[in-house]
Amino acid sequence: MKGYLGQLGAVVRKDLTQELRTRQRLATMGAFTVLVGVLFNFSVDPALVSMQDIAAGLIWLTLIFAGVMGVGRTFSLEAEDGAFQGVLLSPIPRDALYLGKVAANVVLVSVVVALIVGVFGLFFQLDYGAHPLALALTLFCGVVGFVALATLFGAVTAGTTLGESLLPVLLFPLLVPMVVYGVGATNRLLMGRPLTEVEGNIRILGAFAVAAVAVGAGLFRHVVED
């Protein structure tokens, strides 16, 4: 088990070190987030629409679109010098490889989610004061569920001629349940509603995340191997 965790940790360290050096994905996702915040700020008339009412949907859609831009590139970055082939020729268990990639992507997307919360809070004067921990937990469950599926389908699309452009087509339909429960919980939390109203949603988001990770870990081997 120590070997398994060591192998998994090596993948996380490698992915995060690469990203810290290049900032390719973080820069793209971060710029996209700020631009979305700016555009929505100018495209919604606060005299007619309360930003608090639509903020939850905007947060989740920005998370997903920005996340696709970053997570979708996970495997194209591995293509240089055949590096991923070298990894696949090593004895690392495929589920450890998958979980390592998911963990690294969760860190990256979580950074972007923090930026989303900050940017949208600034532009739309959102009040996160009532239940900040519950909001953080809701978004974290969403990030894990999203990343688990996006990483799996990123591996699928990396081997196709359509590449990353195919990823949203395959991924988005599977995210519908997550968006429904995530937006529902976030909306209520931003409105300052009691936690009892969102506990069910958060449980379902948590179950979705766990199921997505389990399915991804089980299927990854079949996706990346001949």
Next chain:
Amino acid sequence: MTAPGGPRLEAEGLARTFGAQRAVDGVSFRLDPGCVLSLLGPNGAGKTTLLRILAGGLRPSEGVVRLGGEALDTRSPEWQSRVGVLSHQGFLYGHLTARENLRFYADLYDLDDASDRVEAGLDSVELTPRGNDEVRTFSRGMKQRLALARTLLHEPDVVLLDEPYTGLDAHAAAVLRGVLETLRDGARTVILVTHNLTEGLELADRVAIQVRGRWVVDAPSAQFDAATIHDRYREVVEGAGGGAP
């Protein structure tokens, strides 16, 4: 079943089909530890496909591979931890340093003495002074030397080399040749795929020529010299309708 110094590598009836095409067609061999086999053949003969099967990157359609008499699934961690692969691609990450690349692979192979092996690997290919430089700043020759260190990091029983000299300058080729010489320690088996007949003959104990997926020559290298290997190659390849080396 294990021969002195290391396990014997055997293949029996290896085949791989892609649709109707048989890229590898019934290849069998038995290589004792310490043996260096040069695998020659024209483009499209299926040499790289055979190497990919032996490396664990491709499942054979038919046949079995044994190491030390034990039949192993070439996709299993047990097999992959005993095989090292060097191809014209280095399998290296450009934005990691040389040391970080080796450390990453040491962790993937779950090596206990990873730090010592990384340093020894860098030293063996004369890259210690550049160990903390990102690989993207390396020349082609330096990348290939680092890739060789990566290949040997886990001290594999079987070393597979696919055109390792491609694009190397004289110094890098000399370093590579020097390291390959050290592999003749009787403990491991080396299969070298090359288009360079003379080079392949110089390094090898045995020579095989693969044409259209089949081994049409499999003989001790002592049977050939620089002239006769070219004659024999031309004879079997042209006879089978193959191309130039």
